[in-house]
Amino acid sequence: GAGVSQSPRYKVAKRGQDVALRCDPISGHVSLFWYQQALGQGPEFLTYFQNEAQLDKSGLPSDRFFAERPEGSVSTLKIQRTQQEDSAVYLCASSRDGEQPQHFGDGTRLSIL
Amino acid sequence: QQQVKQSPQSLIVQKGGISIINCAYENTAFDYFPWYQQFPGKGPALLIAIRPDVSEKKEGRFTISFNKSAKQFSLHIMDSQPGDSATYFCAASIGAAGNKLTFGGGTRVLVKP
Numbered sequence: 001g002a003g004v005s006q007s008p009r010y011k012v013a014k015r016g017q018d019v020a021l022r023c024d025p026i027s028g029h030v031s032l033f034w035y036q037q038a039l040g041q042g043p044e045f046l047t048y049f050q051n052e053a054q055l056d057k058s059g060l061p062s063d064r065f066f067a068e069r070p071e072g073s074v075s076t077l078k079i080q081r082t083q084q085e086d087s088a089v090y091l092c093a094s095s096r097d098g099e100q101p102q103h104f105g106d107g108t109r110l111s112i113l
Numbered sequence: 114q115q116q117v118k119q120s121p122q123s124l125i126v127q128k129g130g131i132s133i134i135n136c137a138y139e140n141t142a143f144d145y146f147p148w149y150q151q152f153p154g155k156g157p158a159l160l161i162a163i164r165p166d167v168s169e170k171k172e173g174r175f176t177i178s179f180n181k182s183a184k185q186f187s188l189h190i191m192d193s194q195p196g197d198s199a200t201y202f203c204a205a206s207i208g209a210a211g212n213k214l215t216f217g218g219g220t221r222v223l224v225k226p
Contacts, residue, residue, distance in 0.1 A: 043214070
């Protein structure tokens with residue numbers, strides 16, 4: 001596809017459930033980022049991949065958050081035992097080679113009831 | 114610790130007027146400063162970016178002014194149009210343009226016809 005694709009666009013889960021969010025970066029893009037955007041706030045960095053290697057996970061808020069990119073393309077962000085404070089828009093971004101600006105997907109809006 | 118502070122939180126401008134958004138940063142290691150535009154339900158899209166070796170950069174109706182000594186930078190939107198109504202985020206990163214971004218809190222701009 002032409003841009004970064006994220007699915008699902010909307011996800012509603014009950015507190016305590018596990019969720020998985022998918023990101024399809026632009027084809028050939030080496031770098032992949034996940035950000036969390038709370039309502040009315042700027043995105044906050046969660047984690048970064050270069051190909052399949054997770055080089056920075058300093059932004060993950062707890063060990064309930066886990067991200068992977070096993071083949072260096074599609075990435076999944078998994079949140080276990082969801083809490084209400086996990087409600088946010090989760091944005092994925094990719095960059096061709098790390099030197100080029102990031103392109104963002106439209107995000108997954110996660111609501112925890 | 115909020116490393117990039119953005120103001121105002123919102124502003125209303127008449128069509129044809131100038132919108133001015135300001136950001137201040139703390140980390141002197143930041144050396145790439147992009148501005149993103151975000152419409153409701155969409156991901157952030159890169160508008161314009163600057164590095165500290167220049168004091169001003171203009172692209173069409175959008176201008177970034179940069180003051181390295183004050184650790185401040187601003188976005189000016191000239192001849193504002195209703196289609197410019199969106200949320201604008203300043204951001205900063207260290208090194209390459211594709212490195213992880215630290216965002217400001219955002220400014221919601223409404224351009225009245």
